[in-house]
Amino acid sequence: MTQSFLPDGFLSDAVAEAPQNIIKLAQDLPSPRVAIARAGAPLPMKAAKEAVEANMMVPLFTGERHMIEDEAAKLDWDISGFEIIDADGEIESGMAAAKACGEGRADVLMKGQLHTDAFMRAAVSRDNGLRTGSRFVHIFHITKGDSAITISDAAVNVSPNLDTRKDATVEVVKLLHKIGNTRPKVAFLSATESAIESVPSSMDARALRDWAEENIDDADFSGPLAFDLIMSPKAVQAKKLTDDPVAGRADAIIVPDIVSGNALFKSFVYLTGGCAGGIVMGAKVPILLTSRADPAAARLSSIALGAIVAAG
Structure with missing residues (x-):
């Protein structure tokens, strides 16, 4: 059957x-x-x-x-x-x-x-x-009760290059500072927590993390991180990443492309009942x-x- x-x-x-x-x-x-x-x-x-x-x-x-x-x-x-x-x-x-x-x-x-x-x-x-002179980047701030997650870019940039994702990271941190998060935790999404050449987004995530740590104040960064390691403290424990400042407790996710960003945003909305406020910055x-x-x-x-x- x-x-x-x-x-x-x-x-x-x-x-x-x-x-x-x-x-x-x-x-x-x-x-x-x-x-x-x-x-x-x-x-x-x-x-x-x-x-x-x-x-x-x-x-x-x-x-x-x-x-x-x-x-x-x-x-x-x-x-x-x-x-x-x-x-x-x-x-x-x-x-x-x-x-x-x-x-x-x-x-x-x-x-x-x-x-x-x-x-x-x-x-x-x-x-x-x-x-x-800055790139336009779209940001979703998604809330449910006392929980919140911010995602960029889910609606404007289809395949953002590294410079566009740098701008997105700057704008996400700026927005979170404005709404009262004095030290946001920002994750760069990939499918793995290791930077490996066969997964280009993981190499980009490592480069973005290194750049952000050098150029953006009052925020913590990590990448590459797979989605489970961004959201789940249990996954972080299982994979022994407890020393990571962002894993399992991220406030924001910088995505590698519009498909992953759009799918994530709609998952939070349709599967959890989240409220997605959206804004274009830049x-x-x-x-x-x-x-x-x-x-x-x-x-x-x-x-x-x-x-x-x-x-x-």
């Missing part, structure tokens, strides 16, 4: 909850001006309303004015006190929002109802003034790259991260 495989057994039905420590941190700061690219759709407008009510945002809407006003009316939300930049379609709306940030009229750039490629094209356009302003699949808690967490980073 063949046993059937039921993947539902691995899925969590837990409802994601926004991390209250991050929300509180953001609420204690001045509310940033958030330019929402093509805001006239249910999800971005609902997220904006919740963030305004939580004292974490002053929205600047771009997109079709009638769509924005219609969605606000559905939410019984008076938006007459906020600026609307009337723009037609994805490209024009994305460019208008990015330009507002580049010109200093907004402090955070947020994705609304438009495709990611159109949104990021506006963000990286030299005409809009958001590029700083631009003039923080960029919120939200997804249509994001629950309300994840959107609120992303906005809170943006507010914290925008505060400097």
